[in-house]
Amino acid sequence: MHKGSIRSPLTWAVHLSVLFLVVIWTLPTAGLFISALRDKDQIVASGWWTALSTSTQNAMYRAPGAESQVEENGAFVISGNIFEGGKGVVTAFGTSSQDPAAYEPGTTAELKDGEKLTVAESGDFRLTSPKAFEGTRGQRIFYTAGIPPRFTLENYKTVLTAEGIGKSFLNSLTVAVPSTIIPILVAAFAAYALAWMKFPGRAIILAVIVGLLVVPLQMSLIPLLRMYNSVGGFFGVPSKTYLGIWLAHMGFGLPLAIYLLRNYIAGLPREIMESARVDGASDFTIFMKIVLPLSYPALASFAIFQFLWTWNDLLVAMVFLGTGDNELVLTGRLVNLLGSRGGKWEILTASAFITIIVPLLVFFTLQRYLVRGLLAGSVKGG
Template sequence: MSGVVGKRPALSWAVNLSVLFLVALWTLPTFGILVSSFRDKDQLAVSGWWTSLTGSERNIVARTDAPEDAVEENGQWVLSGNVFESGSGTAAAFGFSSREPNAFEAGAQAELRDGGVLSVQENGDYRLVYYEQPEGRRGQRIFVASVEPPKFTLENYERVLFSEGIGKSFLNTMTVTIPATVIPILIAAYAAYALSWMQFPGRALLLATVVGLLVVPLQVSLIPLLRLYNEIGVGKSFIGIWLAHTAFGLPLAVYLLRNYISGLPREIIESARVDGASDFEIFGKIILPLSFPALASFAIFQFLWVWNDLLVATVFLGNNEEQLVLTGRLRELLGSRGGNWEILTASAFVAIVVPIIVFFALQRYLVRGLLAGSVKGG
């Protein structure tokens, strides 16, 4: 007995560490997407999100003004300006050759091959001095290693929501997800009550059919169902995808809710019937309030599944620009904007922020509803 007791602390530590690892594994990428979605696109392209609060190193190439713009000062010809387009930044080193772009520290003087002397200050101001009047049409190239302060912006979200079509796809996804979550819950709640507390012929067979439908893959029914929808005129429409998601989600919903509702105290139901309550009154005033944990647990699953769905949306809505959902829009952006990380990260966070809110709002009911629905039954 002492040996078993002695192992419990070690097992507890292992469980706690495993949970922390899983939490970190899920949280860190999400936090990284959030931080990256607010970063400047140039800094995001050259450094990771974990460096967002420190200076970002970049190698830039600037060019001085044309030699004909040189100003004479005390017998010398001078060109001056700033290597940064925005006028702000910090130069750590510079050079005038692509082979040695960081050959000189900021503030040093570099002698050019054609006789000029170049210096670049930390604030980016350059001064190019010629001892004779320079000739040529193009200015001198300057390679600069700069350290830029962290930059955060809302331009990524403005571009994503109003220029890349994410805003329209977000509304389309909400239009699909909310009815596709509410409708199966309402139908399944009524069906679960009937299968639990109402006596009628074929109840056991109907319950067995529901359980059997849990193992039927939805992929085998997509094409036949789409043909049926096209024949009755609801193909490629929101009504069609609502009905499809309702049909695919009903077996699990009925199974979970039936097990939960059948485990409620029989005395409450019988007392209500003795007092003259009808089945609708019992369902609305007793069953639904007591079944909220099970309803919430299924709502989380159904909402997340529909929100993240691509296959069913592609089949029943297609790639119509006016009906394209978020997952379809992200797929297109990956193809056309695969190198624009600021667009992809902002789009990804727009796509996951609603499921995160729904999960944390209802997660306290998740375990309680699933455990009650899985171990109780009659």
């Protein structure tokens, strides 16, 4: 047996570490996907890992009011099923929140004025009274039940059919695409100049760019907005426009873009640059014909991160674009769907998968160009 066929303990340790990281990153995504397909009541009652098992739920059902009563043999009856079309097995029920498990299924609970309540294991209930029921609010029934797994697309339907969701989707695309392309174009030219062109103050400019990497977005957001409004007011440009948010994202993304691209471009073979200069090529020609094709990996990498940031952004969009129905981006629309108190948080799972569709498409598309750029660079550099 060759020595190379025996894997060292270090190799096994690396493989196990990678497998562990894959599992750690995959489990939350799997849980999110499973939760997005579960019934909203079961999401509240149990974790996603119990999705295939029967869950125990404590709930309250309000019976129909007096308008649903019928007369049978001199008595007035209101009947129905507490599961409202679903399935489950009642293990206990009650008529008060103080004692929700006072009765076993199938037994009869004595209520006021001679009223009686019976709840079966199947969830069928029967409320009887010797005299006619009054009022539109029916009797409350508290119960404990075992609910079988329920999977539904209702959460996705709620998100996709929400009013204004299509407009917000287009708004997010209108913000994210230019906010990704513009910084890349500007940063690529600046990175080449800082890497291969000699001019006074180059080191100081690079130091300033590195310093800007640590400036918090929240600290510079309001001053940048005031400066933009002042300049826009001088030239008669409205404050809440797409131009404003494009410039804002360009400003926040340029330091990192220039820093990354400059380091990459500076590492390109010097012989290629010198040969091009000997042949009479200008800096612009060298940049367009040599540097840019060899820089596809770095450009694609930054494009992925910039698009993810601008697509998922809410703060900058609210400040520079506004919160009106016609300006609201997708993340803001989904936040509004939760309600003022977050009462509909179960749609977060479906919203998460809807919002990652476009970033996933961008990632896989740019990954193909990333590989292509790596191959092109290796051939040209050879």
